[in-house]
Amino acid sequence: MNKLLAFDLENALLARLRAFSAAVKTAFFTALGAGLATHIVFFTGTLFNEDSIKRFRHTSEEGISGGRWLGNALGELRMNYSPPFLIGLLTILFVAVASVIVCHTLGIRSRGGAAVASLLIVTFPVTAYTAGYIYAVDGYMLSFALAAGAVACVKRHKLGFLPGAVCLALSLAIYQAYLMVAASLALFWLVTECVRPGGLPLKKVGLAALRCLAMAASGYALYYLSVRVSLLVTGSALTSYRGIDTMGAVDFSSLPRNLLRIYYRVFGVLRGEAYPLSKWGALLAVAAFLSAAAMLAASFVSRRGKRSPASFAAALGLLALSPVALYTLPILTPQPWLNMLVMYSFILPFVFVCALADTLSGEYPPLLRSAAFAVLLLLSARHFTVSEIYYLKIETYNRQAHALYNRVMARVEPLFEYSPGRAVYVIGSLPNYYYAAQESLFGEFAVDQGLWGPFIGVSSIDDATNNSRFARYASDHLGIPVTTAEPEDIDALRAASPSLPIWPEEGSVFLRHGVIIINLGHPVIDREALGGASARFTARLPARDTAGYTLRWLLEKDGVIVEARPPGGDFEQVFDFAAPGTYRVLCDYRRDGEIGKTARTDYFEV
Numbered sequence: 393m394n395k396l397l398a399f400d401l402e403n404a405l406l407a408r409l410r411a412f413s414a415a416v417k418t419a420f421f422t423a424l425g426a427g428l429a430t431h432i433v434f435f436t437g438t439l440f441n442e443d444s445i446k447r448f449r450h451t452s453e454e455g456i457s458g459g460r461w462l463g464n465a466l467g468e469l470r471m472n473y474s475p476p477f478l479i480g481l482l483t484i485l486f487v488a489v490a491s492v493i494v495c496h497t498l499g500i501r502s503r504g505g506a507a508v509a510s511l512l513i514v515t516f517p518v519t520a521y522t523a524g525y526i527y528a529v530d531g532y533m534l535s536f537a538l539a540a541g542a543v544a545c546v547k548r549h550k551l552g553f554l555p556g557a558v559c560l561a562l563s564l565a566i567y568q569a570y571l572m573v574a575a576s577l578a579l580f581w582l583v584t585e586c587v588r589p590g591g592l593p594l595k596k597v598g599l600a601a602l603r604c605l606a607m608a609a610s611g612y613a614l615y616y617l618s619v620r621v622s623l624l625v626t627g628s629a630l631t632s633y634r635g636i637d638t639m640g641a642v643d644f645s646s647l648p649r650n651l652l653r654i655y656y657r658v659f660g661v662l663r664g665e666a667y668p669l670s671k672w673g674a675l676l677a678v679a680a681f682l683s684a685a686a687m688l689a690a691s692f693v694s695r696r697g698k699r700s701p702a703s704f705a706a707a708l709g710l711l712a713l714s715p716v717a718l719y720t721l722p723i724l725t726p727q728p729w730l731n732m733l734v735m736y737s738f739i740l741p742f743v744f745v746c747a748l749a750d751t752l753s754g755e756y757p758p759l760l761r762s763a764a765f766a767v768l769l770l771l772s773a774r775h776f777t778v779s780e781i782y783y784l785k786i787e788t789y790n791r792q793a794h795a796l797y798n799r800v801m802a803r804v805e806p807l808f809e810y811s812p813g814r815a816v817y818v819i820g821s822l823p824n825y826y827y828a829a830q831e832s833l834f835g836e837f838a839v840d841q842g843l844w845g846p847f848i849g850v851s852s853i854d855d856a857t858n859n860s861r862f863a864r865y866a867s868d869h870l871g872i873p874v875t876t877a878e879p880e881d882i883d884a885l886r887a888a889s890p891s892l893p894i895w896p897e898e899g900s901v902f903l904r905h906g907v908i909i910i911n912l913g914h915p916v917i918d919r920e921a922l923g924g925a926s927a928r929f930t931a932r933l934p935a936r937d938t939a940g941y942t943l944r945w946l947l948e949k950d951g952v953i954v955e956a957r958p959p960g961g962d963f964e965q966v967f968d969f970a971a972p973g974t975y976r977v978l979c980d981y982r983r984d985g986e987i988g989k990t991a992r993t994d995y996f997e998v
Contacts, residue, residue, distance in 0.1 A: 416492055419506040423491040426514040427484035430776055433783050434523050435480025439790050441524035441842030445849050446864040449473050450527060457631040459615075461622035462565035466531045474527040483523065486533035487514055493540040494740070497547055497581050498747035499588060505750030508765050509743045511772040516739040520779035521732035524786055524842035531566045536736055538563035539573040542611060543581060546603050553607035560611030565618055568636075569734035571608075571724075575717040576737040578604040579710055580744040586707035587691055588751040594703050636725075650722040657722075657730050658715035661738060673778075676771045677742070683764040684745040690756030714741065732841040742768060778837075785834050786843060793848040796822070797865055801872050803901040804908055816866070816908040817877040818858045822847045822895065850912060862910075877907050917979055917993050925969040925998060931979045931991060938963070946978040969998040 440448070450472050455464045470478065491510040500506050522529045538559045545556035563570050582601055585591040592600060623629065630636050692704050716723075718737045719730065749764040804810060845851040849861040859876045867873045892911040893899040900911045916932045931943060945965045947955035950973050957965065959980075969975055977993045 413501070414503050415495060415501050415506040418503040419492045419495045419500075419510045420488050422507045422510040423488035423514045424484060426511050426776075427487055427519075430515050430779050431480060431484065431519065431523060431783075433780070434520070434526075434786075435476045435483070437787070438476055439524075439783075439786050440526070440848065441786065442844055442848055442851060442861065443842065444474065444524065444526050445861045445868075447474060447527040448864070448868050456622055456626050456628045458636055459564075459568065459619045459630060460566060461619065462562055463528060463531045463567065466534070466566070467527070476526060479526055479530045480523075482530040483519070483533045484514075486530065486537050487519060490533065490537035490540050493537060493544050494577060494743055497540065497544045497577060498743065498751075499581075499584055500747050500750045502750050502753075504765065505746055508768050508772070509746045512742050512746065512768060512775070513739055515772045515775040515779060516736070517775055517778045517782065518732050518736045518739070520782045521839075521841040524782075525733070528567075532570075532733075535563045535566035535570040536573055538566070539570040540577055542574050542607060543577045543604070546578070546600065546607050547581060550603070553603045553610065556607040557611035557614055560607060561614035561618060564612070564615040569721070570736065571612075572718060572720050572734070572737040573740070574608065574611075575720055576714065576740045578608075579714055579717045580740055580747070583707045583710050583744070584747050584751060586703045586710070587688060587748075589754070591703070594700070594706060597703075597706065647723065651716065653722050654719050655715050658719050673771070673774050676767055676774065679767045680742055680745045680764070680771060683760065683767060684748050686760055687748045687752050687756055687764065690760065691752045694755040732839065742771060781834070781837055782839075782841075785837065788833065789843055789846050789848050792846045793850075793865075794869070796847055797849070797862075797870055800895075800901065800910055801866060801870060804874075804910075805872070807901075807903045807908070809903045809906070810908070812873045814874055814903075814908050815877040815881065815906065816859065816863055816874045816910065817855075817881065818850060818862045819855060819892070819909065819911040820913045821845075821850050821852060821858055822912045858912075874908065881905070881907050917977060917991050919977070919993055919996075922966065926966060927969070928964060928966050929977050929979075929993065931963045931981065933981060933991075940983045942982055944980040946980065948976040948978060949973045972998055974998075 450467065455461065455467075488510075491513045494513065495506050495509050498509075500509055519529075519533070522532050525532075542556040542559035542563065545552035545554075545559060560571070560574055563574070578601075582597055582604070585597050585600065586594070591597075619630075688704070688707070692701075718741070721729070721734065745764060746768055749761045749768075753761050804816075843851075849865045850858045852858050852861075856879070863874050863876045892909070894911055894913045895901070902909055913933075918930045918932065920928045920930070922928055929945070933941065941961060942959045943961065943963065944959040945957040945962075946953050947967055949971075955967075965977075967977060975996055975998055979991045981991065
């Protein structure tokens, strides 16, 4: 009892803090400071992307059908609201913790290396793009930290794959894409053990790789079991969106093709695909990887390299597999996608370069280490700039969308039959170019993750989506309560939409059968049977002036694109359907470089 009373909590905490290494403290506090500097502009405002509009307040059931039951639980802790400042603090804290875990796992022990690695992780634009989904970003960053923690557990103890499996299962229960973070971090950790002085012998590297695989397999099994339990308890079913309901069912017959797709897409990132590198960013990335190659080569010709060529050969073999770890989705799901939300693993190759510069520093000229750190600092500075431009873009688009909603509702409220709570039916979406020059503001910043266009909330060609977002925005953010029209009302009204005046023409906003109709313009594809298995498809776009349009026609069979015709100005195409199946014709149309929109036919059987 006397010992308990004499326990000094303050001194115990101070002693615990002193036990942390200088690198750990540097990584954590650098991440906190850089996180606030990079992202505070978003988390001190109320800015939304497309999906955030209807999740300003949301239900706890959202996400269960997507296999993300833990994400729902985190929403419950926030009472299912999206308070930006609270979410921002949690997000930056989780990223800081993840930075510490990554630095520890890759063996970064110097203050300089820890600072550079943390800057790379925190300024990575994926954090900014994820922040647009404000209702989920704190959970996503916790998922990142848990995925990194799973690998750290394997490194710490021989039986660490058991707690690591728990960490991985919890990470997947928030967002499944962070499996790629765990896979990439494990691979780069094994590479550093192969090449660093005092690293694990090759045999123990192999055993560590087996423990990583055991962690991944048992973690996925535990996650799968937890999803089944959550579905059983809630009476839900997995959604087919992005192939969630079939994730994990590997099609081995398509494995070679998927592997080629993985390497093509990963190396395509250096060409600017799905990643805001552009020319200078790509050059910095190439310079970083060249510095890594130079450090490995210098280490190989050193005394250690001559003594253990097998370890270096194993390291090169693992690096050859790194694209598979970075982008595993094509193997796991029949509907893979590569956008900014699933790309957090892509920062780890640069952190790995930082780890090489730190752990191999005694085996090559100091100038090479300084050059590598300088390139990585420039890359993090570019990432900071890209993040700030994205926040500027989302703020600008929010202002434009807010002004549009105000102008539309100013037409709605004077209607004779209007009363609060009326049902609304938004037909189509406003073309991005309508008020001219919006895209030119961000012409060199093409990535539009979560925004889809300047007019947030009415950018989809899906009328049901536009209706739900319009109603939520008007009710929650303008204080003008409206509800969404019923599906049967929409079906009855849609037939008349092509002949209606298009916004902002007189008569484009009116009330019919108790429903407020707002006609922003509706893209239509007409289908004309030509006899046999042939049909002509004609695109009719909402714009009065169709000059400068480029159309790309796509043919989808049983949910897979089977034919893509080159972009051009032809509004009519004839397709022949030689084989039976379920078909759909799509027309991707754009004007003067604006972000494309797609018109679709309904599914039809042949």
